[in-house]
Amino acid sequence: MKKIFPIYVRIPVLFALFFLAMEFFIDSGDRPAFIKYPILNVVLLIFLLILVAMELILNATDNILDTLLTEEQRKEKEIEENLPFTESKFYKGLMQKLTRSRKVEEEGELILHHNYDGIQELDNVLPPWWVYLFYITIIFSGIYLVRFHILGHDDQTAEYEKAMAEARIQVEEYKKTAPDLMDKEKVTLLTDASSLEAGKALFQTNCVACHKADGGGSIGPNLTDNHWILGGGIKNVFNTIMEGGRSGKGMVPWKETIKPSDIQKIASYVLSLQGSNPKDGKAPEGDIWVEEGAASPAATATDSTKVAAPAK
Structure with missing residues (x-):
């Protein structure tokens, strides 16, 4: 051993x-x-x-x-x-207990006293390993019957369906607050200093070529006035950066390059530039934007206010 x-x-x-x-x-x-x-x-x-x-x-x-x-x-x-393992006393004793086999010399004691065309049968007992396994299946079936058919515990199908339902709820809860799953309908305006500073850094890395560092506009429009080609406000500005500007001549979509949470910071920074009046700012383009529900006497007088269009 x-x-x-x-x-x-x-x-x-x-x-x-x-x-x-x-x-x-x-x-x-x-x-x-x-x-x-x-x-x-x-x-x-x-x-x-x-x-x-x-x-x-x-x-x-x-x-x-x-x-x-x-x-x-x-x-x-x-x-x-x-001795080899298969010839050891331990192995032989174990196999004898599991099979209760008899030696060939002892077969005469097991022969049944009936004869079928010269064929005789041996009265060997069932191997103990098989009998014990059979008893185990009976015990298992009893436990199974009580647990699932009497006590009504969940079977594998019910457990799977419950787990999937809980997972779906968790996914939906995660989507409500996950910043990188943000879309136009969930985006909100950020006003804290750290977010605006991060937005400024991203703006200077990706946007200054078309809008200048001060947002006054170059190839792209001026971002500091209240005129917007595709609509102002955080939702529209966010959507325009995500999806791009006018087809064929507007800004390219950035959703494949910049993650949504960073686009939110850029859009919030752009809106913080409103009214900064940079030197040599580009002439206004588009229509005056007034956030829905906000009063604008000047816009009312000229009747040129546009509400709910998509962003610059």
Whole structure:
């Protein structure tokens, strides 16, 4: 046995079985038990020390017993230890218990006293491994019947459907606040200094070639006045940066290059430039934009206000 299962195999296997049993029986939620309950590390260490101590004691006992063996017994033991696993007493004993097989010489005791055209049958018993497995299936079916058909616990289909429903709810909740899943309908105007500073940095990296660093406009329109080609306000400005300007002559869409949360910062920074009146600003283009619900006497007088168009 020691040759088949040496100490460097026995100790790790026994330790692993104890560890798995501890994890299985102790409810620790979504974290391993030895992390949630640090005291279990002490238990594991004690168990390991016990295993090592038992191995040392067994080895010492074997050594003492070896000294008591006769020369003939010692030779028999050495021969047994050097036998192949399939010829060892352990293997043969195990197979005998599992199969209860009889030797060929004993078949005469098993022959049934009837004859079918010269053919006789042996009255062999069912192998114990098969019988025990059959008993296990009966026990399992009883537990299954009580759990799912009497107590009404969820089967695999119900568990899957519940898990999917919970996952869908979590996804929808995540979408409500996830910045990089933002769209025109969810975007809001950012006014805090850190967001505007980040928007300014992104603007200077991606937008100054067409709109100048001060937003006064070059190839692109002036972003500091209240005239907008495709509509003002955070939703429209955000949408225009995402989807691009007028087909064939407007700004390219940036949604493949800049993530939505950064586009929100750029749009918020652009709107913070309103009324800054930079030097040499480009002449106004488009129509005067008034946010829906806001009063604008000048716009009312000229009747040129446009509401709800898409951004510059």
